[in-house]
Amino acid sequence: MNKKSATIYDISKKLNVSVATVSRALNNHPRISQATKDLVVKTAKEMNYKQNNLAKALKSGETKNVGIIVPYINTNFFSSVIRGIEEELSPHGYHVIICQSHEDINIEKRHLNTLLNAQVDGIFMSVSKTTIDTEHIRNILDTSNTPIIFFDRKKDISGISTVTIDDYRGGYMATEHLIKEGYKNICHFAGDLNLEIYQNRLNGYKQALIDNDLTVKSDNIISTGSSIDAGIEAIKKLWEKKSVPDAIFSSSDFAALGACQELKKRKIKIPQEVAVIGFSNEPFTQFMELPMSSVDQTPVTMGKIAGQVFLESVKENGAGVSIEKKVVLAPQIYIRKSSKRK
């Protein structure tokens, strides 16, 4: 009892018309009589006909599928970007395929290949932390027409559109805010500097200090990971070194959270003695014992814009041109108790 779904052949046989007629009727072709159109549509419904998009895709070269590669899907940031992409593209008939790179360049390469084999119409990606060499990506540009769009974690490759937030500005804003609150010895928890986003946040931090006549001390720039533990460790080290800051701008909410936990343990008052501001505006920041300031990356918007950039590039590609877009979104700072001294 195999339920094979009906094809246009089955319909054509049943109605004694050609498959071409059936196809045209189903696709609302203009030059076809209303009578046959109605008849075909009606019997198609009766026979529970379902169009086979595979065959259509093989013919047209368009699968109406796009791929997304992210390190992990179950983080607030990435799942929100994916939500934005899905919501932008779904009304246009696209399906969204997701892949996780687990921060591993080799897995990333593999996914890139299988997505290409699957004939996706476009690929959205945020590169992994271990993606230093980008030859595999540039190679795709040379050998296929599949548009690639970077979001958030981009690499500078000509021919690839990007959608990011202005991380430099985010770092600058956060730091400037701390300065305006009267903090003078501001420490930065830097993320993985292999990624541009963290590099930019650091640069924004530095420039804000300089613009406000504060010195940039290398002792105040600590390379941490993006985990709670990393934040805890960083605080431990700072206090051991007696190199105590009066404020912390962390490039990661999780590291900032770890810092808060460790500071509390040491009975150091936030924000009176030490201010803390994070980055990403993770949901938990507003529910913390002491609501934590953070910089929002507007992930859903980022996803929607990335979707729009893709749709435009598909249109342009049809017209034979391919344009490289660089969209930079404005970060939004959320000031909460953890950094308000005044």
Added chain:
Amino acid sequence: MNKKSATIYDISKKLNVSVATVSRALNNHPRISQATKDLVVKTAKEMNYKQNNLAKALKSGETKNVGIIVPYINTNFFSSVIRGIEEELSPHGYHVIICQSHEDINIEKRHLNTLLNAQVDGIFMSVSKTTIDTEHIRNILDTSNTPIIFFDRKKDISGISTVTIDDYRGGYMATEHLIKEGYKNICHFAGDLNLEIYQNRLNGYKQALIDNDLTVKSDNIISTGSSIDAGIEAIKKLWEKKSVPDAIFSSSDFAALGACQELKKRKIKIPQEVAVIGFSNEPFTQFMELPMSSVDQTPVTMGKIAGQVFLESVKENGAGVSIEKKVVLAPQIYIRKSSKRK
């Protein structure tokens, strides 16, 4: 300058062999000379040949794609389940397509149809809150062989495998824990009772009361939504009615969070005066001012098991049989400060 990728025809022409030979060489067919195999593989690489899975799928009837329909992707629970499914299926060559129903049965129906049109090999879904009638789903079982697997939010439909947690037990455990801590007037924030999961949590709550000789009062069962505001409203109403409980078991972490916020505002001490325990073990629960107890649904595991159930059902389907599996996972209770009085 259109970069069309090479096909096996291009390779066959270049090497003056038939496409069949090329196909066989590429697929490591046993009856083919090592020499030609090497040659074909080598030139395929040179020509940057990429297998077109579309054509393969059209022929084989297997797309190696599965669809997932969830209300929203950017929640900790659903994105974690998706992570589990992706990690289980990716090594088997499957890609995962995600769709959001936005809690709307009509969108859900549409996605179900487009996924079927896309010839996915299976569909995972958590039904929307508005999915009361299930004819559209049962209809699929009658007209196609595509296996459907419900996770978490299931409906009772024969022929469909399900992976859920034992919500009844979760509700029972949470309530029993409160009782053991000495709370006697326990209130339940019930979720949307159209969904089995919330029904089950409620039933577990009731039975735990009964088993411990406490009376089930209808005044203590409050139908709330799953939002922070819903929790705030619920507390307001309870205190207005002077029907004050000494503990709250909420079917939602967010409603529980709202309750905590409103209780704090009213200077009611947690857990001394009122205990609170939620459901889902959202990440924020452990970072709250007062870490909140909650029942964990082990979402990543749920996704992995769902993936396994799918893989088995594909194997069985090949053998001509189709078995209906009902996997029930054990919930895990996390007891934190919000419910520990002793």
Added chain:
DNA sequence: TTGTAGGCGTTATCAA
């Protein structure tokens, strides 16, 4: 070991 040819389900071109 290799080649020929048909078919998967559609759409589109050319004729009628």
Added chain:
DNA sequence: TTGATAACGCCTACAA
């Protein structure tokens, strides 16, 4: 307005 047929790229009997 409709029909016949080729083509999309691949796999696989069946033949050689």
